[in-house]
Amino acid sequence: MERRVKLLGTGKYLPARVVTAAELDEQLGLATGWTEKKSGVRIRHYVTTETAAQMGAIAAKRAAEAAGVSLQELDCIVCASGTAQQEIPCTAALIQEELGLSRTGIPCFDINSTCLSFVTALDVMSCAMAAGVYKRVLIVSTEIASMGLNWKQKESCVLFGDGAAAVVVGQTPEGESSRIISSAMQTYSEGAHYSEIRGGGTMVHPRHYANGHEDDFAFDMDGRKIFRLTSQLITGFVDSLLAKASVSKKQLQAVIPHQASGMALRIMRTKLGFMEQQMVDIMADHGNVIAASIPMALHEAISQKRVARGDCLLLLGTSAGLSLGGIVLEY
Amino acid sequence: MERRVKLLGTGKYLPARVVTAAELDEQLGLATGWTEKKSGVRIRHYVTTETAAQMGAIAAKRAAEAAGVSLQELDCIVCASGTAQQEIPCTAALIQEELGLSRTGIPCFDINSTCLSFVTALDVMSCAMAAGVYKRVLIVSTEIASMGLNWKQKESCVLFGDGAAAVVVGQTPEGESSRIISSAMQTYSEGAHYSEIRGGGTMVHPRHYANGHEDDFAFDMDGRKIFRLTSQLITGFVDSLLAKASVSKKQLQAVIPHQASGMALRIMRTKLGFMEQQMVDIMADHGNVIAASIPMALHEAISQKRVARGDCLLLLGTSAGLSLGGIVLEY
Known part of the structure; x- marks a missing residue:
């Protein structure tokens, strides 16, 4: 059951546009303070021009830098998101393209269990690493929640923000216990x-x-x-x-x-x-x-x-x- | 790299509605014989009322029967399709529901690499089985291609059909070599x-x-x-x-x-x-x-x-x- 993998580096990206609780109170015609009190969210970020793949690629570059791993050393790119950028192809291939890796052949696919996608991806990919199939896997979760919000359901629409996070996972070196x-x-x-x-x-x-x-x-x-x-x-x-x-x-x-x-x-x-x-x-x-x-x-x-x-x-x-x-x- | 897993049983489902090459020739205003000659497809099937989860569930039941495994013995359901039934949740959860397993807790998630989704799912899930995380995994590919065809591109629209296929994968028993x-x-x-x-x-x-x-x-x-x-x-x-x-x-x-x-x-x-x-x-x-x-x-x-x-x-x-x-x- 144990798998000797190490989270080598992480990165995140948040869109520049900040949406405050007060702004949503006003937009939704709610009493001042309602949004923050109900959701626990003071600010969240919404995309303006960013695509999911662009956000994911920036988070991925930061994660690779933190890991001390070059993008070319990755041997698998998994997009683990609840939303997709487009119907076909999978978002991971679009992230590969944004990363400038379009001729590398690094395998790309998506794993989706909605909000648990990252956990599922880390779980199964750590097994693939334990089996020796991959050595350095990039897992990217990139979400544009603001695109599908339901403005008629004030309880849910005030909860969500956009953004991306990425993790580079590697095999644990000898003598370490990750x-x-x-x-x-x-x-x-x-x-x-x-x-x-x-x-x-x-x-x-x-x-x-x-x-x-x-x-x-x-x-x-x-x-x-x-x-x-x-x-x-x-x-x-x-x-x-x-x-x-x-x-x-x-x-x-x-x-x-x-x-x-x-x-x-x-x-x-x-x-x-x-x-x-x-x-x-x-x-x-x-x-x-x-x-x-x-x-x-x-x-x-x-x-x-x-x-x-x-x-x-x-x-x-x-x-x-x-x-x-x-x-x-x-x- | 080797993983001791065995394809225990397979199943498929095709919708009742058959669409012939001649029917498409006529619908698209093409010369008689064009569709079959260009695509190599005499007949394909299109859904009428079936959902992707319903098709997948029927294929899954047939695969489980062929495998001699009861549905309750499954410990993971992976939907490996290029199309999804709905944006949220993942199609695997909807297949679990159609299979009458909605209170079992059997984990469900989707893996997507478009046409290679089944190959990717078998690859990574065999690793998860080798690591001891799962013992009997159901992989279902269920596709309604007819929903997204491009009738302006006659070369592509004549190629596709709808349907589902499923495989139950298990650990290889001692003394066998699968x-x-x-x-x-x-x-x-x-x-x-x-x-x-x-x-x-x-x-x-x-x-x-x-x-x-x-x-x-x-x-x-x-x-x-x-x-x-x-x-x-x-x-x-x-x-x-x-x-x-x-x-x-x-x-x-x-x-x-x-x-x-x-x-x-x-x-x-x-x-x-x-x-x-x-x-x-x-x-x-x-x-x-x-x-x-x-x-x-x-x-x-x-x-x-x-x-x-x-x-x-x-x-x-x-x-x-x-x-x-x-x-x-x-x-």
Whole structure:
């Protein structure tokens, strides 16, 4: 189960355009303070001209630089995002193009479990590295959430921001102990329709957009139902994941959670019994950046020196599906 | 590099609606015989009411039955398709729902490298199985190509069909020799725009469909450019993959190629020097079913008893990206 891989470097990119809670209060006709109080988000970023691949490429360059790895040394590029730049081809190929690697042959593909995409990608790609298939893998999560927001659902639209985060993963050198200790994922599709965008694929094609299907192309979330199902499952899920890793809650230097919402983070912490200083909470100045939230919080924790080599970390999140996912690793 | 996994069972589903070459000749105002001659496709299937998840679930049930594995024994469901049913959540969760497994917790996620999605999924998931993370993985490729065809590009629209194929992959029992011998993938994004659907993601949102962007939501293919780039690369790619596997072309009982087009299959065979009886060609009565083509051709080869346990097989294809991918395995 253990896989000797090391997170060599991380990077992030945020669009220049900052959208404040006050701006959304006004735009949505809400009482001053409503957005920040309900979402826990003071500012989030929205793209202006950036594409997902451009944001991902900048985050990737920063991650490679932090890792001390040249882009040409990468032997796989995985895009792990809940949104795609275009239907065909996969976003990873478009990131390869933005990175100036278009003649290198470095394999590119996408892994998608919505908000858990990064966790899923790290999990399976660490196995591919353990099997010797790859040596230095770039995982990029790049999300333009602002494109699909549902302005009729004020509870959800105030949560999200755009941005990208990237991690270069390598094999652990001899004599070092960085590794993935254990991982787990569970999907309960009884909650498959608790958060969804029904349109855009082969079921409700974009040609139907203007025929009264606008709502099918916006994010539709039932926060109450998600909360109820997640609450039933999360404690058992985390206990079993930590038991499998033989790591106690106290041994975790940091918990890197998906930044679902300010409230979700508070409830997760108290329900699971983590200390406030263990939780990496970047919600207030990033918002929920879909799959980029976890690697971005990881990047912030590393940049702020809240975690050091040898520390035990827990990556933990929930996603549309409805899924729970987590990885215990030694950084 | 070797991974001791066994393809336990396969299944396929084709929609009831059959579309003949003659029907397309008439619909497109082409000379009688043009469609079949150009595409190599006599009949293909289009969905009427089926969703991608419904097709995938039927193929999956048949694969599980062939494998002698109950659905509850699966411990991972991967959807490996070039098209998605809806933007959120991933199609694998929707397949889990259709399979009646919505309270099981079986993890679900999507892997996408367009037409190579199945090959990529089998490659990385066999590593996850080798690492002990999963024991019995369901990989489903389910495609509704007919939804995004470009009726202005007669060369491409006549190639495609809808359908699904599924494979249950398990760990190889002691004393048996089924295994993945070697695998390879290469992506050259200099060809990223040789075949694409630009719309539907965060770059050209469905809300722009009616504003003169209709063409961005249809499949746009430059067959000549794809042919030129692929021709430069494919021989070296296959030679190196077979060399890595220490398997000669003669030792391959069957080559399971992506069914790109009738011409592509002929050129691939002559260029690579395979014998006609080695090539599994299901183009004439299926068309190009995107990522479902390779597992569907595999299913046909197994069903027709063209391959038996112990045989060496080559899965081989190209995809948008532009990517080449292949796996040498002992069935």
